[in-house]
Amino acid sequence: MPAVIPATALFSAPSIRTAFEAAWEGAEDIDAAAAAFADLLDRDESLRSAFVPLLLSIATREGLRSVRHRERKALISAASYRAQQDKGSAQLAAAMEEQRTLLDWRLSSNRRLGDATREDVEAEATMYESQAAACSVRGAWMRRIAEALQEGEVVADRFAPEELADLAKASEMGLA
Numbered sequence: 001m002p003a004v005i006p007a008t009a010l011f012s013a014p015s016i017r018t019a020f021e022a023a024w025e026g027a028e029d030i031d032a033a034a035a036a037f038a039d040l041l042d043r044d045e046s047l048r049s050a051f052v053p054l055l056l057s058i059a060t061r062e063g064l065r066s067v068r069h070r071e072r073k074a075l076i077s078a079a080s081y082r083a084q085q086d087k088g089s090a091q092l093a094a095a096m097e098e099q100r101t102l103l104d105w106r107l108s109s110n111r112r113l114g115d116a117t118r119e120d121v122e123a124e125a126t127m128y129e130s131q132a133a134a135c136s137v138r139g140a141w142m143r144r145i146a147e148a149l150q151e152g153e154v155v156a157d158r159f160a161p162e163e164l165a166d167l168a169k170a171s172e173m174g175l176a
Helices: 012-025 030-043 045-084 088-096 118-148 161-173
Strands: none
Touching: 012 030, 012 045, 030 045, 118 161
16 A cells, blocks of 8 residues: 655645745735646646645545545435435435445544444544634634724734734633
C-alpha cells in the first residue's frame, strides 16, 4: 500500500510553500489566488512535479471522504424513512433496497459502526467533540467581532491585531 501523504506536506516543501505564498500575495480572494497558483504550476515544471504527487494523494483522500459522506447521508435518510415511513431520494431507495442500516455507518477508521468496539466508538465521539469544540470557539470569536462592528464597518478599521488576539483568547476561555 502506498504511503499516505498528509495535506501538511504541501506546506513543508519549500518551493510549494513559496509558490502558495506568492499566489496569495495580492490576491483579492481565494479564487484569484487559486488562478495565480495554477499559472505558476503551468510555468514551472519543477514546481508541478513536486506538487502533483501531493495533490493526487490529497484528492484521493477527499474523494474517499466524499463517498463516505454520501454513504452516511443515505444511511441516515434510510433510518429516518424507516422511522417515518415517508418517500425519499434515489440514494434512500438504494439504501432501502440493500437493507443497509445505521449499523453500516463507517467510522473515520472505516470500520462499520456495527463492528465497532466501545473503544472505537469512544475515539470517534472524542474526535467529533473535539471538532465541535474548535468550531464553537471559532464561532464565538467571530460573533464577538461581529457584535463590536457597526453596519458597514471593516474589521481592520475597528480592531488592532492585539485586540483580535484578546477576543480570540476570551473566546477560548469562554469569557463574556
